[in-house]
Amino acid sequence: xxxxxxxxxxxxxxxxxxxxxxxxxxxxxxxxxxxxxxxxxxxxxxxxxxxxxxxxxxxxxxxxxxxxxxxxxxxxxxxxxxxxxxxxxxxxxxxxxxxxxxxxxxxxxxxxxxxxx
Amino acid sequence: xxxxxxxxxxxxxxxxxxxxxxxxxxxxxxxxxxxxxxxxxxxxxxxxxxxxxxxxxxxxxxxxxxxxxxxxxxxxxxxxxxxxxxxxxxxxxxxxxxxxxxxxxxxxxxx
Numbered sequence: 001x002x003x004x005x006x007x008x009x010x011x012x013x014x015x016x017x018x019x020x021x022x023x024x025x026x027x028x029x030x031x032x033x034x035x036x037x038x039x040x041x042x043x044x045x046x047x048x049x050x051x052x053x054x055x056x057x058x059x060x061x062x063x064x065x066x067x068x069x070x071x072x073x074x075x076x077x078x079x080x081x082x083x084x085x086x087x088x089x090x091x092x093x094x095x096x097x098x099x100x101x102x103x104x105x106x107x108x109x110x111x112x113x114x115x116x117x
Numbered sequence: 118x119x120x121x122x123x124x125x126x127x128x129x130x131x132x133x134x135x136x137x138x139x140x141x142x143x144x145x146x147x148x149x150x151x152x153x154x155x156x157x158x159x160x161x162x163x164x165x166x167x168x169x170x171x172x173x174x175x176x177x178x179x180x181x182x183x184x185x186x187x188x189x190x191x192x193x194x195x196x197x198x199x200x201x202x203x204x205x206x207x208x209x210x211x212x213x214x215x216x217x218x219x220x221x222x223x224x225x226x227x228x
Binding site for chain 2: 004033035041042043045048055056091093104105106107108109110111
């Protein structure tokens, strides 16, 4: 199994530019999560999807952030326009929710490190 | 407001000793609690899960306790090794689909 795949691994952009982060969850997993990690705030939940439907986006900082999951194997997190305070590592994670044998553990990707200048 | 607290200062211990990390929470009623390990530049990796009706869980050198009265979980690594050096995160879920993380505690095991 290839695990959760995120791209790009590193992104450096200038303030005001659009940023798109991509995630491919583990095949067969029906829940997908986007987290943001900074030294100051730790690992924050931004949004999560269940069966491709956004369930809770209360962690999305503001309207500049949007996330989509057009199918079970792909999700994007978009920031438009980006600002320096968006600099962080963005993690995508997936799991198989609802199975009687599921422990609920999350499988994380390696993250996308974003730097906004 | 809901809060998960882990020691923000790094824990430094000598190889062979037992490391004990603490996770306290307020205004949560988690159905279960999980512990993850995170190495620099990597994503968190799941270690253990303990449910609200369980007092203790063990896996090899790892032990987790869960006290819903104190609203606290303790994570122990016995016979610690330098390879155990990492950041350890606790995470709570009140429901099946949402997992909220603490900020993590960095553990350094010295030879």
